[in-house]
Amino acid sequence: MAKSRYEYVKLFEQADQCLRNCWIVVRLDGRCFHKFSSQHRFKKPNDDRALNLMNHCGKAVMKEFPDIILGYGQSDEFSFIFKKSCNLFGRRASKLMTNVTSLFSSSYVFYWKNYFNDILQYPPTFDGRVVLYPSDKNLRDYLSWRQADCHINNLYNTSFWALVQQGQYSLPDAEKKLCGTDSGDKNELLFSQFQINYDKEPAIFRKGSILLWKENVVRKRKDVVVEHVDIIGDNFWTGNSQLLS
Numbered sequence: 001m002a003k004s005r006y007e008y009v010k011l012f013e014q015a016d017q018c019l020r021n022c023w024i025v026v027r028l029d030g031r032c033f034h035k036f037s038s039q040h041r042f043k044k045p046n047d048d049r050a051l052n053l054m055n056h057c058g059k060a061v062m063k064e065f066p067d068i069i070l071g072y073g074q075s076d077e078f079s080f081i082f083k084k085s086c087n088l089f090g091r092r093a094s095k096l097m098t099n100v101t102s103l104f105s106s107s108y109v110f111y112w113k114n115y116f117n118d119i120l121q122y123p124p125t126f127d128g129r130v131v132l133y134p135s136d137k138n139l140r141d142y143l144s145w146r147q148a149d150c151h152i153n154n155l156y157n158t159s160f161w162a163l164v165q166q167g168q169y170s171l172p173d174a175e176k177k178l179c180g181t182d183s184g185d186k187n188e189l190l191f192s193q194f195q196i197n198y199d200k201e202p203a204i205f206r207k208g209s210i211l212l213w214k215e216n217v218v219r220k221r222k223d224v225v226v227e228h229v230d231i232i233g234d235n236f237w238t239g240n241s242q243l244l245s
């Protein structure tokens with residue numbers, strides 16, 4: 001077909017291929033989920049329905065894009081790790097990011113009713129970004145960063161809401177009580193005042209969710225499984241050596 005005289009406009013498009021040999025990370029995050037979670041009356045500090053819905057969406061994304069070797073979710077965010085050799089969409093960052101974020105968002109709406117009895121009040125939005133990591137160490141440090149973030153926030157939120165919900169503290173008083181405390185202080189406070197052993201809190205809250213492909217021996221195919229384990233130490237990586245090989 002002959003080119004139209006308008007076709008030159010394509011030349012304005014910018015190339016955005018991800019550098020070869022790098023790990024491609026797509027991270028998405030709910031927009032204004034502070035408001036979204038309160039409007040939908042999410043349980044504080046953690047709503048298991050919301051986290052399980054996020055994991056369902058994460059699985060849907062991985063099944064659609066098998067080049068994703070690992071997913072990590074916590075709070076209103078999810079990270080997806082594409083294998084280094086991924087050539088999907090010619091490694092174009094915008095294609096990868098928008099397809100992942102779009103499928104995740106539509107899945108969130110589509111599967112909402114499987115997790116919540118109350119209806120969805122308005123359409124949720126997720127932002128997306130692409131980050132490239134040239135070394136395995138950088139990738140591990142990235143995931144450690146996200147899991148440490150999950151831990152720090154969850155320990156704070158668990159302490160804060162224990163003071164408010166069980167200790168009858170006002171919100172400003174609870175904030176004051178925690179100001180300047182380290183993690184040891186918070187563990188001690190939870191245990192001595194509320195008989196809460198933080199290490200016994202559900203792992204999905206403390207560690208976040210790791211999604212990875214595992215052989216399903218019964219069905220003789222690979223499935224996405226969800227684990228709530230430590231990914232900062234070496235154990236996870238020696239036990240799942242296929243991830244970095």
Ligand code: DGT
Binds near residue numbers: 030033035046047048
């Ligand atoms: P953003 O991402 O800059 O558009 O703004 P937000 O409001 O989404 O802030 P972000 O992503 O830093 O923090 C996540 C918010 O979502 C935070 O306000 C707490 C809320 N959230 C996430 N998971 C839960 C949950 O399980 N229960 C409750 N109550 N809130 C949650």
Ligand code: MG
Binds near residue numbers: 030034
């Ligand atoms: Mg957010």
Ligand code: MG
């Ligand atoms: Mg934010």
Ligand code: MG
Binds near residue numbers: 029075077
């Ligand atoms: Mg967030």
Ligand code: MG
């Ligand atoms: Mg098209």
